[in-house]
Amino acid sequence: MLAESKQLMWTLLLLFVEDVFSNKCFVDYPQQTICAVRGSPVVFFCIFNYIEKQEVKKFRWGYVKSSKVRLILNYPGNVSERYEYTGDKEHNCSLKIHKVKHCDAGKYFFRYNTNRRCPTKLLVLNVIDLNISVRKEAIKEGDSVNLTCKNRCDGEEGSYGYSWFKDGEAINEGQVLHLTNVSSKHSGNYTCSLNMKNGTTSGIVQVDVEYGPKNTSVLVRSSSEMGAGSSIVLICCSDAHPPVENYSWFKIAEGWTQKVGHQAELLPVHGGQYLCSVSNKHGSQNSTVFTLKKNSYWTFMRDMLVIISASVVLLLVVTSVIAVCRGQMVRIDLGVKTVTSHKLSTIL
Template identity: 45%
Template sequence: PNICAVKGSSVVIPCSFDYPDNKQNKVKSVMWGHERNNFYDGPFIFNSKSVDNTSRFQYIGDRLHNCSFRIDQVEHNDTGKYVFRFETNLPSGKWTGKDGSKLDIFDLKTLVTKTNGNGAMKEGDSVNLTCKESCDGGDLSSAFTWFKDGKAISEGRALYLSNISSTNSGNYTCSITTHKGTSSEVININVEYGPKNTSGSARPSTEVEASSNITLTCSSYANPPVENYTWFKIVDRDTGVVSVGNKFELHFRVVSPAVDGQYFCSATNKHGSQNSSIVTLKVKGKNVVINATAATVTALLIVTIIIAVRK
C-alpha cells in the first residue's frame, strides 16, 4: 500500500505474513529493508539480529503473523519503498515480501490570506492563517495547534487574526496536535503602523540658565521606523508655528532669551504622522542680564554728570 506521513510525525507500516508453521519451522529473525539497498542481502534499516538498529525504526510486530513496522520523526529521506523479510530455522526458510509498501513524506503547509488585498500588513487589517497537510486528501479530521514565537495559542486548522495591531507581530507555525515533532514553515507577521507615543523631552531640563546649552529630543514608535522628524516653535496667534529643526534632536549651543517659548515635534513615516505634546522652555537669568545692563548705563550717566559739574 501507499502510505503518506507528515515530516516529523510517526508512521506505522501495517504488515502481516504467513508461512508453514510447524515445530521444525520457526521464525528466528525479522528484517525491514529500504529500496536504497538490496532487499535480500541488505544492509537493512532494521534487523533483529543486529544490536545497532536506529531507535527511529521499531519492529512492533511478532514472529507469528504480525510484521508491522514503525518509523518515528520521519524525514524526507525516509521516502521510498519498504519490504519485509524473515528467516526461519530451516536452511530454505528465507522469505521476502513481494510488493512492499511505498512511503511518501510531506511538509505541513500554511496558507496566508489577507482579507483586504495584498501588500504590507497594517494595523486594522485582518489575516487568516490555514494549516494544510497533503496527506489528508481534503479530510478535515486532523487536529492542529497554532504557535506564536514557540508558544501554543490556538487549536484548529485555521487561525483568524482580526483588527490586527503591533501585538500580533511575530513568528507563527502550526503542527499536528497528536504529533509534537511536526511543524510547518515559519510565517512571519510584521504589522506596520504609523508613529505612536510621540513625545518631546529637554536635556538637562526645561529650565536653563542663559548662555548654557540645551537639547530637545523627539522620540516615537513606528513600523517602519520614523522617516522624518520636525521641530516646531509656537510663536503667536498671528504667526502660528515655525519650523526650527528637521532632526530628532534640536540643539541650542548657547541659550539666549529668544529660546524661551513653547515647542513640539512631529514624527512621520509612510503610514502617517503624530505630534508630541508641548515642551515649554524657560530661560532663567534673562531679566538679570537686562537689569545689569541698565545699571551700567545709569552709572555711566552719573560719572558724566559729576565730571560736567567740576568743570
C-alpha cells in the same frame, strides 16, 4: 487518523480473506505509497500468507535507496529504538517507524523465510515538513490575518489535529489561526505542529505588525550632557514601526506657526512654544505643545558663564600662588648662597 486506520484494517482483512482462500503465497500493503510528517510516527500496514504448514520464524524489513539495499529490522533478533515490528507470526507483518526523518524517505519491502520464495512488493515512503502560509505580506495595525498550517499529507477532510505556538508558547488549536484587529502585541514567531506529536513542528513564520507614530512627545536636555558644548536641545520622540521617516518642528507665536526644523533634534534660539510632527508610511502624529520659558535659555547661559568665570578666577589665583611660591624659593636660595660665601671668606 483513527478512521483511516480502521479503513486500512478492513482492507487488510478483505485482502487476507481473498488471498488465503486462493491459497497463495504473498506479501501485500494496503497503502503502497505513504506520506508522513517529519517527526511523526508512521505505520506500514502489511499482510502476508504462506502455504506451508509450518510456522515462519524469521521476518525482515529492508530499505532501498539509490539502488542500495539495507536491512533495517530482523524479527526476532535486533532491537531498534525507531523501528518496531507491530505484526505477528501468522499474517500481520506491519512495521512502525518512530519520529520519521527526511532520510527515511525511500522504498521498503518485507520478506519472511520459507521453503518457497514469495513475490516481494515495494512500499514507498515520502517525508514532508509542515508549512505555514500567510496571505498578507505586509501587516498593519487593525488588520485581520489568517495563518494556515499546510500539510501535504492531509486530505481535503483534514483528519489531522494541529496546535499553534507563539514564541514557543501554546496559544490555540486548529488548522487555521485567526488573528483579528492585530496590534504590536501580535508580533512574534509562530509555528504549528500536529497534536500530541512532538518533533513535528513547522518552520517559523514571523508576524511583524506595523503601525503609525504613537506617544509622540518633546524632551529637553542640555547638549553638554552629550558632550557637544553648552546649549538647550529639544528632542522629538515617537514610537513607530517602521521608524519615523519625517520630522518637522514648529514654533507657535501670537496665532501664527512657523516651521523651524526638520530633524529629530532642535536647538532653539529663543524661548516660546514648540511642537514636533512625525510621520511614516502608516500615518502621522503631533506632539503636545512644549513651552520653553524665555529666561530658561539665558538662565542656563548665565549659569554656564558664572561657572566658567569662577573657573578662570580660580585658575588665576592658583597660578599667582604658584608664582609667588616660586619667587620666595628663589630668594631663599640666593640668601643661602650669600651666607655661605661670607662664611668661606671669613675662614680664609
